[in-house]
Amino acid sequence: MKMKTSEVLKNGDKCIVTGGVHSGKSGIIGDINTSKTGHITITVQQENGVRFKTLGKNAVVQKEE
DSSP: EEEEEEEOOTOOOOOEEOOTTTTTOHHHHEEEEOOSSSSSEEEEEESSSOOOEEEGGGEEEEEEE
């Protein structure tokens, strides 16, 4: 599996969180928002059903080949 960073995050993409409180966790991007200050936040749903929010800059999109 090859990983790449993506400028454009999309719902349904698989990602790994590489920074912040949730670093090391992975899952599927479910919701993308832009805050009033301009930061992108995403909701990630793990395989076990647990969801968490993190900043988009902390996520790396997994690309399966």
